[in-house]
Amino acid sequence: MKSIYKLSILTLLSLMGLMASAQEYPVKFGVKVGANLINMAGDITDTDTKFAIQGGVTFDYAINPAFSLISGVELSTKGAKYHGTTFNDHFGDSYYTDVFVNLNLMYLQVPVYAAYKMNVGSDTKFVFQAGPYVAYGLGGKATFKDGVDKQEVNSFSTGFIKNFDFGFGVGAGVEFGHIVTKLGYEFGVINVVDSEIGKLQNRNAYLTLGYQF
Template sequence: MKKFVLFVMLMMCVVSVNAQRWSLTPEVGMTAISRGGGFYSDEQKWNSRWKMGVGVEYAVKPDFFSLKSGLYYTQRGYSYNTITYGSIYPTGAEQSDVMFGEIRSKRNSHILQVPLMANFSFRLADDVRLNLAAGPYVGYSLGDKDQYSYMEYTPGTGYGYGGYSSNGYYGGNSYGGGWTGTGFGHEGWTHDNPFDWGVSLQVGVEVKQWVMNVGYDASLGKEYKGDKCDLKYHTLSLSVGYKFKLGK
């Protein structure tokens, strides 16, 4: 009986010591997303999204080296508007040949992300530490909301755009009786290729138990079947959190 009691006490001490190496950090913040490629250059413009989740950290060597993971919800996507032109300067062309179009497209993906990063910690002052972390991540898309619309405009009765002047420059500026627009739109959810993976980098400042992190993610996974693995998205993030140290 005494041996059993001693064994239980020893195991409790081991668990207590190991628990002190673990910590949980709820975080919330904003992200800035830019598409890595795409047919339209407007797809590569930066746009804002959200990020939130809980980080898990295990101190391999306390106050110097640790492993970081967690579960995060983040958003990813792009939006662009572009104008397409038809024959807007034809001399003597039919009025129906004078036209232009407007394309609007938007995607918002809802991602669950799990990173695994090696973290190095450096003491800057009392209760202030600098953290540098890097490693891969895997992600799973809960769904992609796509919005797409196309409008085509042709002139009504009247002059349309006008034509060339005698000196060779575009001289028409009358819009006649206005423009007639026809088009179509689509909005729906897709789930072409839900799995994502990439690389994460992170720089953080820890003041007592408050944490502020600046991160960068490079998404390398396929967005749909038949796609190739290349740089899909750049993601910059800024988040704040509070670290709960376990076992204390």
């Protein structure tokens, strides 16, 4: 955990240095929306993937015509679904009941990606990016169902879901003038779910469409 915090600090210091060196080139601001294909990985291996959404503002700091530092502030929904059975032995009466868990975790997320841009036309570029992200859980709904009993609570009030998340992302996309589309994958390295039945980390594949001013 300490190494993760150190990496976060080094990343932010690098961001400040690169921003200072990028003043020769204009900073591009933008907005984006997109779809997430979310799941979790860890001790529980049979969680289910589901769709979610994301959106936010973007900042593109050009270091030179080929390399940029891409960041921003975004709202991104993550989580997973689980459907299984549990064995019950109640005063000699043995039976199985269905168990259903649905986690929706809304994060405020800040990525810091190093990007390489390749010109392929007069106003078209391929973009390849990679780097870390930090995120903090703002809210969301967790649904638990055991047999006929159903409970819905705030995701981060359960006691076993952490607010803080940290991970890495890779992606590729195309810039058509002011239009930007990207496809990428994020993998968390922190156990955001830490319970008696297992530990889980966030996973997210995404497709976004944005506009840069």
